Every structure is written in C-alpha cells, then in structure tokens.
Amino acid sequence: MSGGVRVGIVGAGLGGVAAAGLLQRQGFDVTLYDQAPGFSRLGAGIQFGPNVLKILAHLDGLDRKLAEISCLPDYWVSRNGTDGAVLAKIPLNAERERYGAPYITIHRGDLHQAMLDCIEPDRIKWGHKLVDFTDNGKSVSLEFENGLTDTVDILVAADGINSRVREKIFGLEEALYTGWIAHRAIIPGAAAKALGADVNAKWWTADRHIVCYYLDRKEEEFYLVTGEPAEWTSRAGQLPSTREEFKAAFADYHPMVQGYIDAAETVTKWPLxxxxxxxxxxxxxxxxxxxxxxxxxxxxxxxAAMAVEDAAVLTRCLSELGVADLEGTFEAYYRARKERATKVQTISNANTWLRQPEDPYWCYGDSVYDLKLTS
Incomplete structure (x- = not known):
C-alpha cells in the first residue's frame, strides 16, 4: 500500500526528479529536496536512449513531448580524431522501431525543466541542503542547513557522487579522480553546419576524445564535450577554461574539430x-x-540514464512488493539493478562504447518494465 507513505528524496537531479514523478503517480506522498536555491539552465548537453524514453512515457507521455523538441540523430558516428575516417556508424533512430522508443539529444536544462514540470510544484523544496538524518526504525528525521527539519517514512538518496547520505551510511571516502578531465562548450548550430558537422559524432585518438552533437530540433545549439588526461588539484567541481587551453589539448585533431573549438566563446572544465x-x-x-x-x-x-532506470525499478519495487518489509523490497531493488548498473559503469569507465561496430540493443532496447521482481 502506498497511500500515506511519505517518501523524501534528496537531490533534484534527473534521477531524483524521475523518482519523484514516478512515485507520485503511484500514490506515494513525495517531497523532493535540493540544496540549490532554484532551477537553473546549466550549459550542458545530454543524450537519452530508448531505454530511458520508455520510462519517461510513464510521466504523462513526456517521451513524446521531448521527441518534439529534441534532436533525433539517426546514427552515432565514431571518427578517427586526426583524419576523420569513419570507425563505426551505429543506427539510433534509424532503428527506432526495433528499440521501441526514440533516441534524443537535448540541452540538459531543457530536459530537466520538462521533467520538473511533471511534478507538483509544492512538492519541491529548493534551498534544502541535507546535513544529517536519523533513522529510528519507524521513520527518518531530516535536518537541513537552513535550520528546517522534516520527517519521512522512507529516504531516497539521489544526491550524487558526493552524497551526504552515502557518507553517513558507509563512511567518508573521497571520490576517485580518474586522471581525466572534460572540457565543454556550446557553439551556434550555424557554425557547426558551416563546417559540415555530423548530427551526433565522437572523434577518437588513443588517449582522448571529443563528442559533438546538436541540442534541439531546430539544430540551433551544438554541444562539445571531451575526455582527456590532465592533472586536477582544485577542490572545485568545475572551473572556467579557455578556448586556447581547449584547442591545445586537441591540437592534432581534424580541421573540423579545430573549427568547432574556434567557435566556442565560453569554455568550462571539470574532473571525471x-x-x-x-x-x-x-x-x-x-x-x-x-x-x-x-x-x-x-x-x-x-x-543519468542509469539513475532514471534506478528510479523506475525502485518505484516498481515499492509499489508492487510493498513497504511492510522494506529490507526485502530494497534487496529486490538491488538485485534487479546491480548487474546492469555495474556493467554500464565498467564499460563507461573503460571508454570503449561504440568505438567500433557493435549492436547496442542490450542497452537501448532494454525496458525496466519487463523485469520480473522477486522479494
């Protein structure tokens, strides 16, 4: 039974927002807390595959709304970074029927706003940074930096890699710096078109890459994001960079990539x-x-896709298996998600995905609603 069960979700990123929207539609009394003072349109792009769009369909048809405003690439193209030779051309929306949903690229802020619009506004508490919580076995009391408190029946931690909740449960431990950073910038779509840009492509060399794609249906914005080895000593999660620093890291890359970077006005970087x-x-x-x-x-x-999948499976477990035995329900959630999340984490960290021809159906064709849950 979900009626009257209060669920507090810490972190209003894409996973937390998805959990709030899905749980709300199953009758849970949801409150979403976030430390930010309010929503802001962060300057970044994101790709969501069919595996995620199948979930967003459960938020009042959000999949269709997003498909109307997003760029819909037919293919993923992998290119050699220096000469532009095609390494792989993987069907995306070219095989939309096979995957069962579209593949979108979009501005992260536009996606985030569209997902937030699926939640009742009074359920979102901005300016609430969690500093402590206490689980007494019957409820969870929450303490926030602004001095306010709240009590919920279930606490969901969607507060990211530096999770306060994770820290309290498992102990303080610094996230592992991978030795890589990412530069990112958004350039005018017209500049990308003038250079003959692919709709969605990743350019590779032995130790670095740059991913480039449009962010909207009209192709007015074009996103650049990299992965490259570099030192990072700052405690900051993001720093300003420069076009010159960005270009120096890709000095041997194809002239098209050089043209992209030349069109960048604002450049940032962050540690991976x-x-x-x-x-x-x-x-x-x-x-x-x-x-x-x-x-x-x-x-x-x-x-972010794995976070949304987590949210959908957790919602199924709480609504289908119930809340009377939370240990069993949460263990079922873990069993249902652990193998897939770990596989994606491993491949992501290895940076081999779609570099060479392969069939991504196991990832994009998957639906969390086909899972058989066992308590």
Missing part, C-alpha cells in the same frame, strides 16, 4: 571521478540511487 561499486544500496529505511551508489565516467552517455 568515480567510486568502487557498493555491496549494498540501502540501510534500514534509507535507499540510494544513481551516482550516490554507482557513479561513472560519462563515456556511454548512460550515467
């Missing part, structure tokens, strides 16, 4: 971090999802 897999994702009345339990390098474009 990960963590070792956990042996469990819950304790008592508290459960983790997304980067709080399985962070990964972004090289499959599936990090």
């Amino acid at each position: 971090k990960t963590r070792e897999p956990l042996s469990k994702w819950h304790e008592g009345r508290v459960v983790l999802l997304g980067d709080s339990c399985h962070p990964m390098k972004p090289h499959m474009a599936q990090g």
Whole structure:
C-alpha cells in the first residue's frame, strides 16, 4: 500500500526528479529536496536512449513531448580524431522501431525543466541542503542547513557522487579522480553546419576524445564535450577554461574539430571521478540511487540514464512488493539493478562504447518494465 507513505528524496537531479514523478503517480506522498536555491539552465548537453524514453512515457507521455523538441540523430558516428575516417556508424533512430522508443539529444536544462514540470510544484523544496538524518526504525528525521527539519517514512538518496547520505551510511571516502578531465562548450548550430558537422559524432585518438552533437530540433545549439588526461588539484567541481587551453589539448585533431573549438566563446572544465561499486544500496529505511551508489565516467552517455532506470525499478519495487518489509523490497531493488548498473559503469569507465561496430540493443532496447521482481 502506498497511500500515506511519505517518501523524501534528496537531490533534484534527473534521477531524483524521475523518482519523484514516478512515485507520485503511484500514490506515494513525495517531497523532493535540493540544496540549490532554484532551477537553473546549466550549459550542458545530454543524450537519452530508448531505454530511458520508455520510462519517461510513464510521466504523462513526456517521451513524446521531448521527441518534439529534441534532436533525433539517426546514427552515432565514431571518427578517427586526426583524419576523420569513419570507425563505426551505429543506427539510433534509424532503428527506432526495433528499440521501441526514440533516441534524443537535448540541452540538459531543457530536459530537466520538462521533467520538473511533471511534478507538483509544492512538492519541491529548493534551498534544502541535507546535513544529517536519523533513522529510528519507524521513520527518518531530516535536518537541513537552513535550520528546517522534516520527517519521512522512507529516504531516497539521489544526491550524487558526493552524497551526504552515502557518507553517513558507509563512511567518508573521497571520490576517485580518474586522471581525466572534460572540457565543454556550446557553439551556434550555424557554425557547426558551416563546417559540415555530423548530427551526433565522437572523434577518437588513443588517449582522448571529443563528442559533438546538436541540442534541439531546430539544430540551433551544438554541444562539445571531451575526455582527456590532465592533472586536477582544485577542490572545485568545475572551473572556467579557455578556448586556447581547449584547442591545445586537441591540437592534432581534424580541421573540423579545430573549427568547432574556434567557435566556442565560453569554455568550462571539470574532473571525471568515480567510486568502487557498493555491496549494498540501502540501510534500514534509507535507499540510494544513481551516482550516490554507482557513479561513472560519462563515456556511454548512460550515467543519468542509469539513475532514471534506478528510479523506475525502485518505484516498481515499492509499489508492487510493498513497504511492510522494506529490507526485502530494497534487496529486490538491488538485485534487479546491480548487474546492469555495474556493467554500464565498467564499460563507461573503460571508454570503449561504440568505438567500433557493435549492436547496442542490450542497452537501448532494454525496458525496466519487463523485469520480473522477486522479494
């Protein structure tokens, strides 16, 4: 029974918002907390595959709404970074019927806003940074930096790689710096078109890459994001960079890539971090999802997707298996998700996905609603 069960979700990123929307539609009394003062349109792109769009269909047909505003690439193209030779051309929307849903590329802020619009506004508490919580076996009391408190029946941690909830359950441990950073920039779509850009492509050399794609149906914005070895000593999660620094890292790349970078006005960079897999994702009345339990390098474009899948499976477990035995329900959630999340984490960290011809159906064709849940 979900009626009257209060679920608190810490972290209003894509995984937390998905969990809030899905649980709300199953009758749970959901509150979503986030430390940010409010929504902001972060300057980044994101790719969501059919595996995620099948879930977003359960948020009042959000899959269709997103398909109307997103870019819909027919293919993923992998190219040699120096001469542009095609290494692989993988069907995406060219095989939409086979996958069962579209593949979209979109501005992360536009996606985030569309997902937030699926939640009743008064259920979102901005400016609430969790500093502590106490699970007494019957409920979970929450303490926030702003001095406010709340009590819920179940606490869901969707608070990212530096999760406060994870820290309290498993102890303080620094995330592992992978030795890689990522540069990112958004350039005008017209500049990309003038250079003959692919709709969605990744350019590779031995130790670095750059991913390039449009962010909207009209192809007005074009996103650049890299992976490259570099030192990172700052405690900051992101720093400003420069076009010159960006270009120096890809000095031997094809002239088309050079042209992309030349068109960049604002450039940022951030460190790529990960963590070792956990042996469990819950304790008592508290459960983790997304980067709080399985962070990964972004090289499959599936990090946020795994968080949304977690949210959907957790919702199924709570609604289908019930809340009377939370240990059994949370263990069922862990068993249902552990193998797939770990596989994606491993491939993402290895940075081999779609470099050579392969069939991505196991990833994109999957549906969490086909899973058989066992308590």
